[in-house]
Amino acid sequence: MSSQLRESPPPEDSDLPTGIQLTALDPAFREDPYPILARLRENDPIHRDRELGRIVFTRHDDVFEILRDPRYWTDPRKGLEDSFTRRFLGRDDEEPSMLLMDDPGHRRLRNLVRHPFTPRAVERWRPRARAVAVRVIEGIEDGEFDLIESVAKPIPTVVIAELLGVDPEQHARFKSWSDASIKTAFSPVNDPADVAAADRALVELRLFLADEIERRRQHPGDDLISSMLQTDEAGDRLTDAEIVSQCTLLLLAGNLTTTDLIGNAVAALLRHPRELEKLRARPELMKNTVEEVLRYDSPVTNSGRIAHEDMVFDGVEILQGESLSVSLAAANRDPAVYPEPDRFDIERRDTHHQSFGGGRHFCLGAHLARLEAAETLSVLLARFPRLSSGEGETRYAGNPSFRGFESLSVGGERSLGKGGRK
Ligand code: HEM
Numbered sequence: 001m002s003s004q005l006r007e008s009p010p011p012e013d014s015d016l017p018t019g020i021q022l023t024a025l026d027p028a029f030r031e032d033p034y035p036i037l038a039r040l041r042e043n044d045p046i047h048r049d050r051e052l053g054r055i056v057f058t059r060h061d062d063v064f065e066i067l068r069d070p071r072y073w074t075d076p077r078k079g080l081e082d083s084f085t086r087r088f089l090g091r092d093d094e095e096p097s098m099l100l101m102d103d104p105g106h107r108r109l110r111n112l113v114r115h116p117f118t119p120r121a122v123e124r125w126r127p128r129a130r131a132v133a134v135r136v137i138e139g140i141e142d143g144e145f146d147l148i149e150s151v152a153k154p155i156p157t158v159v160i161a162e163l164l165g166v167d168p169e170q171h172a173r174f175k176s177w178s179d180a181s182i183k184t185a186f187s188p189v190n191d192p193a194d195v196a197a198a199d200r201a202l203v204e205l206r207l208f209l210a211d212e213i214e215r216r217r218q219h220p221g222d223d224l225i226s227s228m229l230q231t232d233e234a235g236d237r238l239t240d241a242e243i244v245s246q247c248t249l250l251l252l253a254g255n256l257t258t259t260d261l262i263g264n265a266v267a268a269l270l271r272h273p274r275e276l277e278k279l280r281a282r283p284e285l286m287k288n289t290v291e292e293v294l295r296y297d298s299p300v301t302n303s304g305r306i307a308h309e310d311m312v313f314d315g316v317e318i319l320q321g322e323s324l325s326v327s328l329a330a331a332n333r334d335p336a337v338y339p340e341p342d343r344f345d346i347e348r349r350d351t352h353h354q355s356f357g358g359g360r361h362f363c364l365g366a367h368l369a370r371l372e373a374a375e376t377l378s379v380l381l382a383r384f385p386r387l388s389s390g391e392g393e394t395r396y397a398g399n400p401s402f403r404g405f406e407s408l409s410v411g412g413e414r415s416l417g418k419g420g421r422k
Helices: 027-031 033-043 060-068 084-089 105-113 119-123 126-138 147-152 154-163 168-184 192-218 224-230 240-271 273-281 283-296 366-383
Strands: 046-049 054-057 143-146 302-306 311-313 316-318 323-327 405-407 409-412
Touching (some): 027 033, 060 323, 084 302, 147 240, 147 366, 154 240, 154 366, 168 240, 192 224, 240 273, 240 283, 240 405
Antiparallel strands (some): 143 409
């Protein structure tokens, strides 16, 4: 960060994209955000977005630095009154979730909940995630189907329900609450009817989780809720309210994102048939494929921090409490860091990316998401040896800060292999 003031700030009336144009609410951005973000990165890499009250960073190195600098805040209540974070993410009357909490509260919570999410702990869930993928994909008939509705949505919800130990008979109710509450989360613009439905769903979900906690207290099992109940860090334990809030965050942060990752992966492979063939021939490329999808078409396009003091960032004056919106999608395609950034290459050597954020808020579910995506893709490719794009509807979703499909039409004939009986 330099302390030199930029000599000639970009003109106020420039026609660079800003505000809603930089979110999936705008049709052009929704369809293909990358040329828009590239234009911003080239012309105004630290962009003051007055419409939404934030400063948008599009260079890889700035995004990397901001995410990892522990001095920045995330608690929306510390944001300026008209800042993006304060207006759209926080509620003054509620403790924020871990995602939007600062230290020392964040450190304490993260310490108490991190154990089941370490790579080693998550690896134990691989057979169960695979079994869920097989069960869901086996149910699909030959012919065309919507990959999002039939595969990408149900698998993460069922996996998280199983991890939480939710009775399979309750999965449908659980899914409907989680779908309703996700619909309005993280969005600056919402239909009031959706907001009311989301509020109702959250109330019901919280009551349901409170019951589940009581049940697990009586009969502990091998699940996340039992593990949260048992965790004890030097006498410190999670309260029931904290467990409920944590479970809700897992649903909000983990379902839509993993759905989008699976959808974006299938779309990228179908649009690049040579890469798809390569992956079929060399399944050992799966791990790198998932990383390349995360870089090439990140399910989360933005994260954010709040300026902790007045500062000058590479010549741009920033006030304490202003929202810093870091574009993960732009960072992942920065030509200063990635050769041919717009090329989808499952053998790319350097697939490091910013899609899971960084620093103390680095995505807790990163290993779980990678594992679910890899298992889902491998089951899908095995069951459908001739997977192709379908003729049905294919449409991007309009959730700001996220990138994924509302529907993705694919066609395929099932194999006759194990579990693929006709
Ligand atoms: C492809 C899927 C996913 C993506 C792209 C993703 C992305 C992210 C991002 C960008 C952040 C914010 C990081 C930052 O600002 O530094 C985050 C935080 C978080 N994610 Fe994920 N996520 C995914 C899946 C999941 C899953 C499956 C779970 C859990 C089941 C999860 C749980 C969380 C939690 C709890 C946080 C807050 C961590 C903290 O504040 O300490 N995520 N994720």
